[in-house]
Amino acid sequence: MNAEAARCYLCGSANLTIIADIRQKPEGETNFGIPPEDYRRLIYQYQDCSVYCNVHNYITEGFYTGRYNEATYNHQIHDKYREIRNLPRERSDNKHRAERVANFIDRLGLPREQVHVLDVGSGLGVFPAELKDMGFQCYCIDPDAAAIQHALQNVKVDGAHVGTLDDFESEHKFDVISFNKVLEHLKEPVRYLKKARGFLTSQGIVYIELPDGDSALEHGNAVDRQEFYIEHFTIFNKASLSFLAQEAGFDCLEVASIHEPSDKFTVYGFLKPRVG
Ligand SMILES: [Zn+2]
Numbered sequence: 001m002n003a004e005a006a007r008c009y010l011c012g013s014a015n016l017t018i019i020a021d022i023r024q025k026p027e028g029e030t031n032f033g034i035p036p037e038d039y040r041r042l043i044y045q046y047q048d049c050s051v052y053c054n055v056h057n058y059i060t061e062g063f064y065t066g067r068y069n070e071a072t073y074n075h076q077i078h079d080k081y082r083e084i085r086n087l088p089r090e091r092s093d094n095k096h097r098a099e100r101v102a103n104f105i106d107r108l109g110l111p112r113e114q115v116h117v118l119d120v121g122s123g124l125g126v127f128p129a130e131l132k133d134m135g136f137q138c139y140c141i142d143p144d145a146a147a148i149q150h151a152l153q154n155v156k157v158d159g160a161h162v163g164t165l166d167d168f169e170s171e172h173k174f175d176v177i178s179f180n181k182v183l184e185h186l187k188e189p190v191r192y193l194k195k196a197r198g199f200l201t202s203q204g205i206v207y208i209e210l211p212d213g214d215s216a217l218e219h220g221n222a223v224d225r226q227e228f229y230i231e232h233f234t235i236f237n238k239a240s241l242s243f244l245a246q247e248a249g250f251d252c253l254e255v256a257s258i259h260e261p262s263d264k265f266t267v268y269g270f271l272k273p274r275v276g
Pocket of ligand 1 (some may be wrong): 008009010011012013048049050051053186
């Protein structure tokens with residue numbers, strides 16, 4: 001690994017501590033077809049922003065255009081969607097997430113049917129489906145054309161775009177833009193989050209969820225905990241989520257660390273654009 005490869009994906013610093021040197025695919029990690037003899041990645045924690053980074057060269061730009069769902073869900077998007085949708089509340093990350101977001105929006109005093117939510121990286125679309133049941137208007141973006149076709153046909157979202165925020169154009173502004181376990185898959189999370197500002201209404205907010213590395217390490221280790229698996233370039237904590245928000249031009253209204261029904265450790269934040 002050269003020095004450039006070791007720069008932090010969040011703050012750009014090279015001031016790091018080695019957390020793990022991993023030379024074998026963890027048992028629970030998705031098999032992305034890396035030959036076992038080539039498998040190697042390093043997990044660093046950076047002192048200046050406190051984020052963790054997974055450093056390797058296996059997952060590159062364009063990776064999520066169809067291939068991710070192929071490997072992860074084997075094209076059975078609709079079956080998987082129904083299975084997750086049907087989880088009882090106590091086992092459903094999505095039902096808790098939808099309640100968390102709905103409760104926050106309700107406190108802003110907007111009638112639900114007038115609230116337009118844009119879910120970025122919507123995947124199976126379970127979260128927009130839950131929000132639609134609660135009366136919100138939902139839109140989504142995903143680089144996987146099969147996921148978007150499913151969102152339109154089965155979830156019946158109000159609008160959808162195949163691609164990313166980089167190629168998204170809209171006259172329409174949104175009251176909520178959500179990034180649920182999305183930004184950790186990107187090497188430029190600050191640049192990407194900044195893009196959301198241009199699509200928000202004047203009172204609009206952003207909701208973010210990211211894997212929580214601190215809690216994962218308290219309850220396990222960097223090899224076996226899924227928060228640290230290869231597809232996450234960055235793994236956060238409350239301090240690094242706040243750093244990300246500030247760098248992208250947002251203030252945090254609320255940041256918290258949770259343990260989800262699926263056993264994921266997660267940090268979430270509600271953000272609003274910083275004025276001036
Ligand atoms: Zn950093």
